[in-house]
Amino acid sequence: MTNFFEKMKQSIIDDFQGVTEVKVNQNPIAQLNKYVRDSEKELEKAGKLVERQRLLKNEFHKEWKQATALANKRKEQRDLAIHAGEDGLAETALLYQAQAEEQADRLKKAYDTAIEQLSELEQKHEEMKLKVKDMHIKRLELMGKENVLSMKEKMNKLLSESEFGQAAENFDSVASEMKKKESNFDDEYEITIFDAKIQKLAKEINNAEKQIQKQENVVQ
Template sequence: MNTLFERIKQAIKDDFYEVAEKQKKTNPISLLNQYLRESEAEVKRAAKLIERQKLLRNEFYKEWQEIEKMAEKRKEQGEIALKAGAEDLSEIALREQAQYEERADRLKNAYDNSVLQLEELEQKHREMKLKLKDMHMKRLELMGQENVVLMKNKMNKVLKDTEFGTPAENMENIGRLFEREEKKANDEYEISIFDARIQQLAKELNQQDSGDLRDNS
């Protein structure tokens, strides 16, 4: 019996949570709160991506500058070797200079692309934050609308006609009922007083008659 009772109680509880969850999912403010949480998480992820992109941009710039310095160094070394008549060293320097310059060009392109990508990410991040602010404002507006709806519903319950009349009429009816009860109580009190006085008068008359009889005897 206890097991059956527990199963019934659990089933009722599950139904209650299911209904509550459905109401939560269909409530505009609940849905907006969910969107806000998801959007805030996306804004945070975007901020982290921007930081990573800045690190990447800085790394490309650092590598590019170092390779350019190496290319310039090999150029100077090649010129020195050529003036000194060391053509073999000059050729090695010029070959490495060309390799460094090629790498420098690739790194410069990568750096330029990273700058453009960073600007795009930052622009998107600003748009996301503005959108998030708009959603917060919309949430406040919906909360205000919800308050108005709830208040109107409560007021309507107070003002709405029922099969027994409006609340004001019901109050008047209750007032009249109290008046009737009060009059009835007053009438009963007066009758009780009347009966008591009659009984007292009857008792006094009986005592007087008894006295008269003793006197006559």
């Protein structure tokens, strides 16, 4: 059961990563951002290699100086043995001197090579820095262009004949509906006024008839 859930979990992760990669591939700016991030990682790795080469060069220089000092020491020991008439010691000192000088020569060549390699790596590293900086600038330029294109697209959509015509029709429809309601309100108002006048007239006639009837009753 545990294996089943692990497989299900991994399947979901893979699907999510797949969707993310599709989104990145469909978005040029996101794709460029990913490329810049990858380049920055490579630049960081290159910087570490340069620093490692610099340390290696310094180590070669240190070993070369030590080998040279040892060769000079063996030479002094040989001279001392010769001066003392110790031919056996002199030969041994000479052998040691030759070994030290050979080692010093190898280290000097390795040191010179390390200097050349370091110079080359530093140059490449600077070129990478400029390249990444150029990518940043291009990314900003493309982001600006994308913003302009997006804005233009929205403006064109708003100002396009079909969309603008539809909006105009909607405004006309609303205005017509409001005018219709206003006319209905006016009609209702006039009818209300008419009914009020009729009601008032009827009341006046009724009062007049009552007054006449009262007068007739008084005369009788």
